Amino acid sequence: MKTLKYISLSIAVALVGCDGDDGKDGTNGADGVSGKNGLNSLIQQTYVPVGHETCRNSGVRIDSGVDVNENGLLDDNEVDGSEYVCSPTVTNVVGGSVDTTTNNPWFSAGEEKLTQAVANNAAITNEAGKAKNIILFVGDGMGISTVTAARILAGQKMGKLGEEHQLSFDKFPFSGFAKTYNVDAQTPDSAGTMTAMMSGVKTDVGVIGVAEGVSRGSCDSVSGNELVTALELAEIAGKSTGVISTARITHATPAATYAKSADRNWEDISDIPADETANGCEDIASQLVNFEANLEARFTGLNVDGMEVMLGGGRRHFLPKDAAFNSVDATSAIEGDRTDGRDLTAEWQASYPTGHYVIDRNSFNALNAETTERVFGLFNESHMHYEADRGNDLAGEPSLTEMTEKAIDILDNNQQGYFLMVESGRIDHGHHAGNAYNALEDTIEFAKAVQSAVDATDPEETLIIVTADHSHVFTMAGYPKRGNPILGKVIAVGSEEPTLAADGMPYTTLGYTNGLGFKNLGMETDADAGYAHPYVNTRQNLTEIDTTSPGFHQEALVPMGSETHAGEDVGVYAKGPGAHLITGTNEQSMIYHVINHASNLVNQAEAALD
Numbered sequence: 361m362k363t364l365k366y367i368s369l370s371i372a373v374a375l376v377g378c379d380g381d382d383g384k385d386g387t388n389g390a391d392g393v394s395g396k397n398g399l400n401s402l403i404q405q406t407y408v409p410v411g412h413e414t415c416r417n418s419g420v421r422i423d424s425g426v427d428v429n430e431n432g433l434l435d436d437n438e439v440d441g442s443e444y445v446c447s448p449t450v451t452n453v454v455g456g457s458v459d460t461t462t463n464n465p466w467f468s469a470g471e472e473k474l475t476q477a478v479a480n481n482a483a484i485t486n487e488a489g490k491a492k493n494i495i496l497f498v499g500d501g502m503g504i505s506t507v508t509a510a511r512i513l514a515g516q517k518m519g520k521l522g523e524e525h526q527l528s529f530d531k532f533p534f535s536g537f538a539k540t541y542n543v544d545a546q547t548p549d550s551a552g553t554m555t556a557m558m559s560g561v562k563t564d565v566g567v568i569g570v571a572e573g574v575s576r577g578s579c580d581s582v583s584g585n586e587l588v589t590a591l592e593l594a595e596i597a598g599k600s601t602g603v604i605s606t607a608r609i610t611h612a613t614p615a616a617t618y619a620k621s622a623d624r625n626w627e628d629i630s631d632i633p634a635d636e637t638a639n640g641c642e643d644i645a646s647q648l649v650n651f652e653a654n655l656e657a658r659f660t661g662l663n664v665d666g667m668e669v670m671l672g673g674g675r676r677h678f679l680p681k682d683a684a685f686n687s688v689d690a691t692s693a694i695e696g697d698r699t700d701g702r703d704l705t706a707e708w709q710a711s712y713p714t715g716h717y718v719i720d721r722n723s724f725n726a727l728n729a730e731t732t733e734r735v736f737g738l739f740n741e742s743h744m745h746y747e748a749d750r751g752n753d754l755a756g757e758p759s760l761t762e763m764t765e766k767a768i769d770i771l772d773n774n775q776q777g778y779f780l781m782v783e784s785g786r787i788d789h790g791h792h793a794g795n796a797y798n799a800l801e802d803t804i805e806f807a808k809a810v811q812s813a814v815d816a817t818d819p820e821e822t823l824i825i826v827t828a829d830h831s832h833v834f835t836m837a838g839y840p841k842r843g844n845p846i847l848g849k850v851i852a853v854g855s856e857e858p859t860l861a862a863d864g865m866p867y868t869t870l871g872y873t874n875g876l877g878f879k880n881l882g883m884e885t886d887a888d889a890g891y892a893h894p895y896v897n898t899r900q901n902l903t904e905i906d907t908t909s910p911g912f913h914q915e916a917l918v919p920m921g922s923e924t925h926a927g928e929d930v931g932v933y934a935k936g937p938g939a940h941l942i943t944g945t946n947e948q949s950m951i952y953h954v955i956n957h958a959s960n961l962v963n964q965a966e967a968a969l970d
Contacts, residue, residue, distance in 0.1 A: 402427050404434045415446035480533040481940070489960030490937035491823040492777035494594070495768075495813050496557070496955070497529075499806050500550060500613055501788030501799070503831025503930055509796065509870060510803035512846040517804075521843035527804075528811035529826040529933040534940050537929040538948040540830045543572040547927035550788070551624040553829035553948055554616035558781075559587035560952035568612060568644070569620040577633075579641030582622050590955050591617040591667075592655055594779035597964035600668045600771040601778065604763050606744040606802070607785025608674025610644040613829060617781050618667070619647040628677035630699045645677040649704045649711070659969060666712070668733065669767045669780070671758075673740035675719065678704035687719055687741070689755035695741050708736055721756030729769030737763075746786050746798045747805040748910055749885040760784055760802075764809040768816045777821075777959075782809060791832040792922045794875040794913045795887035797847060799834070814935070823936035823958045825951060831926040833873035840869050847908040858903075865901045872916040875923030881911025895919045 404423045412419070425440040427433065461467055499506075507527065515525025542552035545565040555569055556562045563572045570585040595601045605614040610627040621644055626632045629643045647654060652666030679685045679696030680703055686695045698704070709717050715734040718724050724737060739757045744750075750757050758766070764782050771778035784806035790799030810826055817824070838850035838859060849858040849866040858866035877896040881889055890913050897919035906912065916923065932951065934942040938958025942951075956962055 401425070402432075402434050414444050419444055419446035476533070484940045485937065488957050489963070490821070491958035492821040493599075493772070493779075493817060493823070494590070494777075494955055494959050495780045495782065495817070495822065495824045496590075496951075497806070497810050497813070497824070497826040498554065498557070498613055498781065498783045499787050499803060499826070499828045500607070500783055500785045501791050501830060501832050501925070502784070502803055502806070502828035503834065503926060503928065505834050505836055506787065506791070506799060506803055506828075506832065507931060509834075509836060509846050510800045510807070513800045514804045514807070516843075516846060522846060523842060527807040528814065529807060532824075532826065532933040532935045532939070534935065534942045535931060535933045536943045537945040538827060538932050538951065539929055539945065540948055541927060547925050548830050549624070549925065550612035550829045551616060554613045555587065556947070556949040557827070557829070557951045558589040558591065558616050560949045560956070561587055562947065562949050563587075566624050567622055568616050568624050569618075570622065574622055577623050577636070579622055579632075579636040579639045582620055582641075586620045586658070589617055590952055590961060591779050591781065593956070593961040593965045594777075594959070595655060595664050595667070596659070596662060596968050597961055598774075598776045598968060599778050600774040600776075602667060602669030602767045602771050602780045603672070604669070604760070604767055604781070605672040605783040605785045606747075606760055607672065607783065607789070608677065608743055609670060609672035609738065610648065610674050610677050611672075611743075611785060613783045613785060614672060614781065615644045615648075618651050619644045621647075627674070628697050629702075630681070630697050643677075645674070645698075645704055646702075649678070649708045652711075662969060666734070668774075668778075669735055669770055671735070671737040671739075671763045671767065672785075673738065673742055673744040675705075675738040676741050678738065687755075689720065689741075689753070691741055691754070705736070705738070712736075719755060721753075721758055724758045724762070724766070727766060727770075729766055730773070732770050735766075735770065743786060743789065746790060746802060746885065746887060748798055748801040752885070759809075760805050761809040761812045765812050765816060768813060772817075779959075782813075784809070788832070790887045791834055791872075792875075792924075793887035793890045794872050794877065794879070794916055794923050795890060795911075796834070796870045796914055797908075797910045797912065798885070798887040799832075800847075817936075819936050821937065823934065823938050823955065825932065825934045825939075825942065825955070827932040827951065828930040831928050831930055833875075833924055833926045835871050835873065836869055837871060838867065838869055844869065845908055846870065847912070849902060849907055861899075863899055865899060866903060868902065868907050868914055871914045872923050873926075874918035874920045875916040876913065876921070877916040877919060879911065879913035880905055880909075881913070882909055884911035887913075891922075895921070 406421045422443045423434050423439045425434045425438040428438055511525050511527050512522035515522035540548045540553050542548040542565040543562050549565045551568045552563050552565045561571055566576050567574050569587055570582055574585045575581040591601050603614045603617050612624045626643050628645045632641055632643055652664055655664055656662045676695055676697045680698050680701050681694055681696050683694045705717055712734055718737045744757050745753050767780055784802055787799050787802045813824055839852055840850045841853040844851050850869050852859045861867050876890055878900045879890045879893055932942050938954055941954045
């Protein structure tokens with residue numbers, strides 16, 4: 361009877377042939393004096409390929425039997441038994457080529473990541489309200505390609521090849537995607553996207569804090585369409601609240617935390633058409649200063665204390681159009697834009713006499729976070745400087761990281777917790793100007809600010825979410841070799857010279873689908889300087905040009921006065937209580953609901969209103 365055995369060994373068995381016991385004194389195949397010729401017993405092995413039903417990872421079949429017909433082979437009818445020696449799988453054995461896999465650093469890193477992922481999932485709690493504090497970081501315009509390129513640049517600045525580097529939020533345990541379209545727009549703007557994140561309701565492009573029933577530019581249509589934001593709920597619930605932006609504090613993203621406006625451009629009264637102001641329409645800057653009073657007016661019996669931290673740019677929208685009100689670092693002959701004569705900085709100071717109004721780095725640094733009740737910082741006439749250009753500010757500006765650290769130190773004085781929104785607004789502006797250098801440098805600083813928040817908070821009680829409002833038409837192209845300077849020209853694997861395009865000229869890894877196009881402004885660190893030059897959409901010979909310099913603006917395909925947003929999904933990264941709910945692909949409005957679940961804001965606010 362034939363027998364079948366399955367043997368799992370790490371070594372192969374050699375082919376062995378055993379001759380029969382020939383008759384004594386006889387020769388093989390002939391009878392001897394004392395007996396007849398014996399039969400040949402053989403052991404024969406045959407390779408079996410990957411996928412075999414017995415040896416899925418390949419191996420050897422070992423047949424044994426008697427060579428009856430004496431042909432030197434075992435025919436099927438001569439096989440008495442078979443055994444298999446199967447090649448081991450990577451997970452079962454070590455040695456030889458398997459060591460090459462298991463000892464590989466990429467393999468080990470993956471195992472470590474998996475171990476951490478298992479631990480993260482084991483620590484998940486679905487209990488609502490576990491987050492005492494909420495910090496929402498928004499990298500304005502920080503699409504996936506921006507994250508990737510910034511990650512590489514940050515790593516290369518540290519002496520690494522770059523691709524293997526991780527930004528602070530790359531290390532967060534949970535992530536997903538947000539669909540960024542507005543209700544009426546395939547490719548969105550910051551007003552509609554931030555409104556979705558802050559209120560849980562998607563809305564139209566260009567409107568702030570209101571539902572899609574509003575008509576853009578119609579003040580009357582705001583009534584009845586006002587939305588309640590997460591920051592407002594936190595304020596009602598008794599938490600401290602704060603808003604930080606490197607853009608104007610009245611710009612779309614920060615404004616969506618506190619304002620209700622039929623047009624994102626109504627930053628001060630001079631921006632609103634006269635017929636709309638006659639209807640009692642309040643500009644965004646005024647809404648910020650009147651945040652406490654406006655919120656209390658919307659809810660009967662409500663008593664709140666207003667925002668504790670407001671830091672950013674945009675002084676011009678708070679000052680009268682009168683040179684007498686110019687700040688010491690004003691860059692315009694008349695800094696203020698307001699045509700109603702109001703000095704909103706003075707109004708804020710009158711409402712909060714113990715608060716600190718600051719406009720420069722020294723005053724900011726002098727703040728004692730332990731004793732400061734609240735702070736209103738306006739560090740520039742318009743947007744704050746790009747991070748790479750910050751040293752050129754006349755009065756000095758704090759970095760985004762410094763503002764984040766100071767804000768947390770002030771807000772955490774409240775034992776009931778806090779809500780803080782931090783925007784890196786100039787990532788977006790760098791891209792609009794077609795200057796990857798500044799967009800990426802601001803992204804790197806943004807990542808540092810995120811890390812500062814991680815270091816300053818308790819992960820057991822603080823939910824940190826990092827995301828973007830939308831993307832840009834910013835690309836990484838060609839086939840550059842590993843470690844090639846991300847701001848440089850494409851150099852292929854195995855080469856030391858730039859790859860040439862079909863037109864015989866080199867090209868950069870980074871580029872834009874549309875925009876102002878090529879500029880070679882050398883060491884200029886202000887991306888906005890490019891607007892003073894005409895757009896160029898023809899191919900340029902970059903052979904002698906240093907494309908890694910701050911003032912280099914990448915080539916663009918379609919000529920436009922400003923590069924545009926893009927419509928693809930953006931990343932969402934989270935850690936802390938409720939972070940596990942950030943997974944998969946979701947409507948952008950889902951972010952609000954995660955925040956609400958994690959901190960139980962609606963229930964806390966309703967309890968405060970009872």
